[in-house]
Amino acid sequence: MNKLFRTLFFVILTVVLFYGLDSVYTYIIKRDNFDKVWWMAKIENKNYDFALIGASRVYAMVQTDTLENRWHKKGIDIALDGSNIMEQYLILKKFYSNHNTVKDLFVELDVINMGYKMNSDFRVWCFLPFIKDDESVYLELGENFDQRRVFCWKYVPFYRYVDFNSKLGPITILNAFMKFQKPPYTKTGDWQGKMLRSINNENKNPDLPKKTAFMIVAKVQYDYLEKIMKLCDDNGTKVHLYTPPFYYNRFKVCRNFNEILHDYIYPICTKHHADYRSFCEMDIAHNPAYFEDYLHINYFGLPFLTDSLVHSYNLDKHIAINHYPDTLAAK
Amino acid sequence: MLFNSLNFLLFFPVVTALYYLVPHRFRWPLLLLASCIFYMAYIPIYILILAATILIDYFAALLIDKSEGRAKKIWLNISILSTVAILFVFKYFNFFNDNIDAIAKLLDWNYSKVILRLALPIGLSFHTFQSLSYVIEVYRGNQKPERNFGIYALYVMFYPQLVAGPIERPQNLLWQFHKEHTFSIQQVSSGLFRMMWGFFKKIVIADRLSIYVGMVYDHPGKDNGITVILATIFFTFQIYCDFSGYSDIALGAAEVMGIKLMRNFNRPFASKNISEFWQRFHISLSSWFYDYIFNPIVAAWRRWDSVAIVLGLMITFLISGIWHGAGWTFVTYGFVNGLGISLLFITARFRKKLFGKIPAKLINPVNILLNFEFVCFTYVFFRAKSIHDSMILLSSMMHGFNLKMPFNSQIATIEDLVIILVMVPLMLLFEKLYDDNPFFNICKEKPLIIQWATAWIGLFIIFNFGAFTDAHSFIYFKF
16 A cells, blocks of 8 residues: 555656646746747737738748838738748737737738648647647637647646657757757848748749649638638727739639639628738749749849838728739728 | 557556456456457458458367368368458458559550559558467467457457567467456556657657658658668668567556567667577567478478578568568568578588687677678668669669768758767667666666656656657558
């Protein structure tokens, strides 16, 4: 019996030990800014004129500081590379729950962004340090991932750090003390930084075949778009949906693009008084010299897209200026 | 069900707790039920294939026991043929048909190819061999037939070794299901520590090595020189850690319930030649082939002396190769191994004359190194997707010796390489110092706090350095 009690004591001690490790990891990870979500979580009580949200096609393709200078407005890039729309919704929710405000929100919308699976492990790890104290993170992940796994992330001590130990493991902890990787985040995103690899105008795939059929639209993605719009409505933010160019205008490749526009995007825009603009017809879309790959424009393409954004929106009146046919401008 | 999955994390403690809570007479039904659930986690309907094998061999063994002379042999042959026929249909039919089709095309015959679109039942080769072992042992009179159908079914289906062995013999396993096992902390902790060592080898080493190996072997011709050589060495360690890791988990899970399974690995990389390697690597399969294929061949052709042995070796290893998979790469893998062992046998006297006087301390490390290189070479055929790919990979090894190339971040991150380069030698060292259950052997008979500290350190290493992003299946599951 004595032996059994001693064993039981050590089992409990093991749980306590892992609980302690979990708390230490959470504290260290949250303290630093090695991921954009963790950096974002520390932005509180700020007021912005505009913000940009999306995945890498915002994070690496929009010059927020140029937009600020040209529009004479204060802006922030809250895009997260590799994220899906559910993760973007979580970021925006965090942004508002930290008592930040924004007048105009630019939501990047495309077949890649909207085609990502909701239960992808690719980016979800950066939300896990918040799963215990942010109920919305737990609920949203629970709806999209295996519920047992999400349950373990929240309730089994240290499980979340075990499951993603290559991202939230000892290297991250070591980094927090030794700082061998510097936090790259600024309010203008990372357009000048590591995301734009082909700064030397070297397009690696200029002759990519045009065969990719990008997505079969699942309703869940549009539910999240609707949730983003609703969140913005509740916080008095005007939403502008837009699609930056793909090399060779790939967005058009998607066969059901027109149906998507008419069945989903236009009704959502009308319902929430938002506007939609496509930049797929820009001249640079046909020139490989302006692209890093078929998804991302490069350093030389950046000023063109920025310029188009500047001329396409009048932020003082919160409207889009109608230039293109694929556009639903606010009347 | 994967051992390294959330499901198993729940399944194992529940089954073990119930096992000790229920009276002895309910234990085998409980284990049988658990094994069915474990197997049905893949493709549930395939349990019927397993049931067919079990039924055939159960009744065949009873009939063999009752019969005498020719009838006895007929029942044995019926049992072997029907069990092997199931294996053939699911594993080899398409391969066989592809080759007939290729020959027909070559000879301009009119042959209409039939393709069976069947998924391979998991672990089919393992339980087929285990079942065959039972009927052969009954036939030879080494084992009495098991009258209790449930216990015989459990012998074939016992969940820890159901899908990837060890391929047990009835003499070692059947009686253990009849014996009442009492709960012992020593036994449970030994089993759990063994499982932990298995998880360490699988999750920390094998799954991490698989990232590097996959990047190189899935794109033959893309990398060359030292990168391909390194990937081949990594694969040799990967397959060892993957398979022996599985075996350790299986042995540990069984040990927790008081059941001892046979040892399947015994530090194979310490082997001085390929013959010794096969006595230390996948021991349960090697000994199966030795007992049921090699020995009968040599006995049948014994008047041919050495020729019988060489033929026996070649046939045994060709069958062993094809046992691993239906493809020419596996046939070549078996052939190369057979050739290696045959050459070793043929040159034994000559080598003794030439190197016999060199002290063992000098010659052994050289032999170990040469043998390791040979083993790595054979694994090129095992891992490559086709003979053509293996030729590309082998020729890629001959050029491009830039030392920076293997550390290309597109193949593996620096963290991956650091973990590999620290953990692989650590694993080899621990197995040398502490045999097959290092975590347990380090702390057994030490104070409880030391035992728990060992467990914490082990868990900490696995949790922090394991490759958890995708639960990787075990390589041998597909056999």
